[in-house]
Amino acid sequence: MSVVVVTDSSSRLPADVRRRWGIREVPLHILVDGTDLRDGVDEVPEDIYQRGDATTAAATPAELSAAYRQALDDSGGDGVVSVHISAALSGTFSVAAKTAADVGPAVRVIDSKSAAMGTGFVALAAARAAAHGSDLNAVTAAAESAVRRNHAYLVVQRLDNLRRSGRIGGAAAWLGTALALKPLLRIDDGKLVLAQRVRTASKAVAAMVDRICEIVGDNTAALAVHHVANPTGAADVAAALADRLPGCEPPMVTDLGPVLAVHVGAGALAVCVEVAP
Structure with a gap:
């Protein structure tokens, strides 16, 4: 056994x-x-x-x-x-x-x-x-x-779901006034916190890809790209990561599932990475 x-x-x-x-x-x-x-x-x-x-x-x-x-x-x-x-x-x-x-x-x-x-x-x-x-x-x-060895980043299109859920840490103070921003979020010691303030969704996604590539560097890593009702956006992120991290296996791409979707809302994109030991 x-x-x-x-x-x-x-x-x-x-x-x-x-x-x-x-x-x-x-x-x-x-x-x-x-x-x-x-x-x-x-x-x-x-x-x-x-x-x-x-x-x-x-x-x-x-x-x-x-x-x-x-x-x-x-x-x-x-x-x-x-x-x-x-x-x-x-x-x-x-x-x-x-x-x-x-x-x-x-x-x-x-x-x-x-x-x-x-x-x-x-x-x-x-x-x-x-x-x-x-x-x-x-x-x-x-x-x-x-x-x-795990890292996770998230870009949301709207803040409504996050505000209702209450499952956000360091970004909570500015969520109410940051309606024009597309925040790049990360999971830090289990908490969802603000990683970067970005003005457009496309720049937030680009910043997320940059962060993941910096984390992986010359190492190998397992990658996963998630989305909520945004398969095209997820495919684009997966393609960008595959292009910039040729030493890694192509990312797994899946939806975030209903439980997480309730908290992050439509259009959300996320990347999880496990750097090899």
């Missing part, structure tokens, strides 16, 4: 990747019109990011407990490593940590301090270590190493 890796649906790991590496997924929740919808399980309205009354919620203790107990059983007792969206952005990590404590010490919970494939890359690092036969401590260490 081997250690089993669990993550949540915000990680944006494609189903075929999860199957290949044996990664289990628990759903986060979208609450709209009095209905609780499970991300990745229930049908979610395509325009969910335009629903002003839509909110999100963490995975439930029951869902996490069931996933952990099944994974622990399937591991033959070798253990479980559970990787989740930043504790500063969601209550999922807190719920997961409490649930894991109830299940037992063979379940380790990791705060990815990121979101989308920033979380996904950490889960993948853990799953690869598990596939190579690493024990619970080594798989945990692989995940923690990946957390330190």
Whole structure:
């Protein structure tokens, strides 16, 4: 048997990747019109990011407990490593940590301090270590190493969703008066903060590509480009990164999913990068 890796649906790991590496997924929740919808399980309205009354919620203790107990059983007792969206952005990590404590010490919970494939890359690092036969401590260490090597940037087209969500740190003070700006945001120690004030969306996207290229430098890295209802913009960013970082594999391109879309709104573009050790 081997250690089993669990993550949540915000990680944006494609189903075929999860199957290949044996990664289990628990759903986060979208609450709209009095209905609780499970991300990745229930049908979610395509325009969910335009629903002003839509909110999100963490995975439930029951869902996490069931996933952990099944994974622990399937591991033959070798253990479980559970990787989740930043504790500063969601209550999922807190719920997961409490649930894991109830299940037992063979379940380790990791705060990815990121979101989308920033979380996904950490889960993948853990799953690869598990596939190579690493024990619970080594798989945990692989995940923690990946957390330190991850970076994420985001460009939003409108500030309304961010303002409603309240999930923004250092930029909160100027959001109310910065309507003419297209902010470049980054995730810093798990928090979404302002990286740069930019006057146009195109310049913000260019600045995001520049930042990623500076981070990678001459190293190799895994890259992912995300979007909300903006596949053309995502394709352009992916092409720019592939052109400027020829030593890296072409970026994975996926949508941000309904949970994250509720908070960042239509047109958003994001890049997550994991620099090789």
